[in-house]
Amino acid sequence: MRTSKEREAVKDSRQPDYLRNFEEELDRYQAEQEAKLGLNQSNAQWFDPVPRQFFAKDKDSTTILFGGLTMAHDYLMEGALKGLGYTVKHMDxxxxxxxxxxxxxxxxxxxxPTYFTVGNLIKYLTYLRDVEGKSKEEIVSKYLFITSGSCGPCRFGTYVTEYRKALRDAGFDGFRVLLFQQQSGLKQATGEESALKLDSSFFLTFLKAVLIGDILNALGYRIRPYEVEEGSTNTALERCKQHLYKAFSERKQLIPALYRCRKELQTVKVDRTRVKPKVSIIGEFWAMTTEGDGNYQLQNFLESEGAEVEVQSVTAWILFLIWEGQYDTRKRMHLREADSDSKGLKGKNPLKRLLILELADRTVRGMFHTYARAIGLRGYHLPDMDEIAEVAHSYYNNHLRGGEGHMEVGKLILNVKKRKVNMTISVKPFGCMPSSGVSDGVQSLITEIHPEAIFLPIETTGDGAINVYSRIQMMLFKAKQAAQKEFDEALAKKGFSVDQLQKNIFSRSPITEPLKVSKHSVACTSANVVYQLREIPNRFSFRRHKVKEV
Known part of the structure; x- marks a missing residue:
C-alpha cells in the first residue's frame, strides 16, 4: 500500500507541466516576498516584561504600596508589615x-477592579509627582506596588499586563509590580535576592492581620445598625484599630490589645428592638469586599436604608483555597497514574499533603476563634466548605473554578434553607464571566426552586448608581416586610410587647449589650432577641417568689 507522500508524488507526476511550473513560480515568489519582509525568520514569542526587582539592598529606601481589601484589613496589614521591618503605605x-x-x-x-485598582495607583503616583514634586525616576526607584494575580477564566489573568500598560502611558514606565498568585497560593515573583522574606513569620503575621480585620468588620456590621448614638460604633472601631496597629507595628502581644478593644466596643449603646432586615452580600471577591465607589458604597447604602449587612470574610476565601487543595488531592489519588503537573502527585505523598491541609484548616479556624473570643465576637461561625460544596454540587459542578466557584450557589441555598438572612445580593463587575454566569444563570434556577428567596444580582460599572439603588430599594422593601413578620411572630409566640422590650425590663440582655448575641432561630436579629428572652421572665418571677417565701 502506498503512503500519502507516494500518492502525492504520483498525483504531481500526472499534473501537466504548466501547472507544476505555475505552482513552483508561486512558491518562489512567496519565499522571495517573505524574505524581503523578514517573515522567514524564527523569532521568539513577544513578551512584555513587568519590572519586579526588589532586592535586599533596596529594602530601607523602598516604600511598598498596597490595597484592595477593606480599609480595616489594609490598615492592620500596614502595621503588620511595619513590624516586620518594611516601609509600607496602604492606598486609600x-x-x-x-x-x-x-x-x-x-x-x-x-x-x-482593574480600572479602580490601577487608577487608584496612578492617582497616588501622580500626586507624588505633581504635588510633592518627586521626579519620575525617584518614584520608580523608591516605590513599588503589591497586588494579587491569577490565571483564571476571566480578565483577572491579564491584570498585571494592564497595570504595565496603564503605568507606561501615565508616564511611570518601569514602575515595579509584585504579584502574589491566587490559585497557586502566595508566591514570590521577584527573584532569589528579593527583599521580601516570605518565611513563616511573614505568612503568620499576614494571616493574623487578615483574621483580625475580618473580626473587626464582623463586629462593626453587627453593632452599627442598632447603635443609639450615631457614629459611636465607628469611633470605637477606630480606637480599636489604633490599639491593634500599635501592637502589630511594635511586635507586641495581640491578645491584650484585643481585650482593650473589647472594652472600647462595650461603651457603645445599642437598641436591638429596632427591626432591621439582614442582607448578605456575596459575589465577585473584589466587588463584594471593597467599601468605596467600586460597588457604589453598597454596605453604607444598605445600612442607611435600614438594613443589617452581613459581609463575606477574607478568612472564608482562605478556607476555600485550602478546601480546593483537599478536594483536588482526593480526586487525583484515584487517577490511574500520578500526574506531574504543578499540583500533581507524582513523587509526592498525598496523605501527607492532606494532613498538612487539614492542619492548615484547623489552624486558621483555631486562630480566628481565639481572637474572636478575646475581643468579644460571639456566635460567629466560619463557613463549612464541605457543606457548601455538597449543597451546590447538584447545580454547579465543584470542579469548575474561577471567581467564587460554587460558593455563590451554596451560600444562597444555605441562606434560604437555614433562614440566615432576609435578602441576598450578588454583586460583580459588569461582564464578569464567572460571577455573571452564576448569578444570572444558575441562581435563577435556585430562586425558582426556592421562591421564598429574596435575591438580587447587580453589576457595577462605576456609573449608574441611581439605577442600582432603585433596584435595591425595591427588593429591600420585601426584605423589611419579611423581617417585620418574623419579629411579630416572635412577639406573639413569647407573649411580649414592644413596650416591654423598649422599657428594657431585662437587664444585661442582647437588647442593650453590644457584644451579646442571641441564639439563631430566624434571620431577623430583633426576632432572635425575643426568642432568646423566653426563659428570663420566669427566672425573675421565680426569684421574686423565693424572696416573698423567705
Whole structure:
C-alpha cells in the first residue's frame, strides 16, 4: 500500500507541466516576498516584561504600596508589615477619581477592579509627582506596588499586563509590580535576592492581620445598625484599630490589645428592638469586599436604608483555597497514574499533603476563634466548605473554578434553607464571566426552586448608581416586610410587647449589650432577641417568689 507522500508524488507526476511550473513560480515568489519582509525568520514569542526587582539592598529606601481589601484589613496589614521591618503605605479606598484615571490610561473593556485598582495607583503616583514634586525616576526607584494575580477564566489573568500598560502611558514606565498568585497560593515573583522574606513569620503575621480585620468588620456590621448614638460604633472601631496597629507595628502581644478593644466596643449603646432586615452580600471577591465607589458604597447604602449587612470574610476565601487543595488531592489519588503537573502527585505523598491541609484548616479556624473570643465576637461561625460544596454540587459542578466557584450557589441555598438572612445580593463587575454566569444563570434556577428567596444580582460599572439603588430599594422593601413578620411572630409566640422590650425590663440582655448575641432561630436579629428572652421572665418571677417565701 502506498503512503500519502507516494500518492502525492504520483498525483504531481500526472499534473501537466504548466501547472507544476505555475505552482513552483508561486512558491518562489512567496519565499522571495517573505524574505524581503523578514517573515522567514524564527523569532521568539513577544513578551512584555513587568519590572519586579526588589532586592535586599533596596529594602530601607523602598516604600511598598498596597490595597484592595477593606480599609480595616489594609490598615492592620500596614502595621503588620511595619513590624516586620518594611516601609509600607496602604492606598486609600478607590473612588470615582480612581476610575477616571483607570479608564484614561487603561485599555477599553476592562472590568471595574482593574480600572479602580490601577487608577487608584496612578492617582497616588501622580500626586507624588505633581504635588510633592518627586521626579519620575525617584518614584520608580523608591516605590513599588503589591497586588494579587491569577490565571483564571476571566480578565483577572491579564491584570498585571494592564497595570504595565496603564503605568507606561501615565508616564511611570518601569514602575515595579509584585504579584502574589491566587490559585497557586502566595508566591514570590521577584527573584532569589528579593527583599521580601516570605518565611513563616511573614505568612503568620499576614494571616493574623487578615483574621483580625475580618473580626473587626464582623463586629462593626453587627453593632452599627442598632447603635443609639450615631457614629459611636465607628469611633470605637477606630480606637480599636489604633490599639491593634500599635501592637502589630511594635511586635507586641495581640491578645491584650484585643481585650482593650473589647472594652472600647462595650461603651457603645445599642437598641436591638429596632427591626432591621439582614442582607448578605456575596459575589465577585473584589466587588463584594471593597467599601468605596467600586460597588457604589453598597454596605453604607444598605445600612442607611435600614438594613443589617452581613459581609463575606477574607478568612472564608482562605478556607476555600485550602478546601480546593483537599478536594483536588482526593480526586487525583484515584487517577490511574500520578500526574506531574504543578499540583500533581507524582513523587509526592498525598496523605501527607492532606494532613498538612487539614492542619492548615484547623489552624486558621483555631486562630480566628481565639481572637474572636478575646475581643468579644460571639456566635460567629466560619463557613463549612464541605457543606457548601455538597449543597451546590447538584447545580454547579465543584470542579469548575474561577471567581467564587460554587460558593455563590451554596451560600444562597444555605441562606434560604437555614433562614440566615432576609435578602441576598450578588454583586460583580459588569461582564464578569464567572460571577455573571452564576448569578444570572444558575441562581435563577435556585430562586425558582426556592421562591421564598429574596435575591438580587447587580453589576457595577462605576456609573449608574441611581439605577442600582432603585433596584435595591425595591427588593429591600420585601426584605423589611419579611423581617417585620418574623419579629411579630416572635412577639406573639413569647407573649411580649414592644413596650416591654423598649422599657428594657431585662437587664444585661442582647437588647442593650453590644457584644451579646442571641441564639439563631430566624434571620431577623430583633426576632432572635425575643426568642432568646423566653426563659428570663420566669427566672425573675421565680426569684421574686423565693424572696416573698423567705
Amino acid at each position: 479606598c478607590p473612588d470615582t477619581e480612581s476610575l477616571r484615571f483607570g479608564k484614561e490610561f487603561g485599555n477599553r473593556g476592562q472590568c471595574n
